[in-house]
Amino acid sequence: MSYEPRLVEIHEAGHAVAALLLGIEVEAVSVVPDQDTCGRCVIAAGCFSTTDAAAFALGGLMAQCLAGYDSDEEANLAAADWREAREELAQDRQFRSEPRVKVGMRRCSRVAKTLLDQNWQAVLAVANALRLTPTLDGELVEDLVAEFGAEDALFMLEERRLWAEEER
Secondary structure (H helix, E strand, C coil): CCCCHHHHHHHHHHHHHHHHHCCCCEEEEECCCCCCCCCEEEECCCCCCHHHHHHHHHHHHHHHHHHCCCCHHHHHHHHHHHHHHHHHHHCCHHHCCHHHHHHHHHHHHHHHHHHHHHCHHHHHHHHHHHHHCCEEEHHHHHHHHHHCCCHHHHHHHHHHHHHHHHHC
């Protein structure tokens, strides 16, 4: 499995930025290939919605689209993400029929694409950092996202985390 390095950087950066903006903690993001993938965005186990999990899974594909990648090679890179997002939604009772899964996929795609489009500088910052350092820890990714245009969103997410902790 070999893809253009910039494509993989954009793809994984899309996952990482989408995750953070959805309130999902990123542990690490990497463009180092292994047996199964050409990169990986590792998220912390947590309690987040099915739709957030699906939007995270679609973050790589949406970043590719925003960057102008649309060939068969790029589609192959995102195929597993598409399947993962569909599986996430199909397990949720509110998406128990195929038409509802399709609607859910469209909504999650729009959410991921909108988040990334509005924070494109953050996606590019993470992708550029991955070019220099093939594996980034979650703290650095969060700092990059905060520095390049998503400060308000991250502040809001931190507030949401604090409120959730207070309710427990």
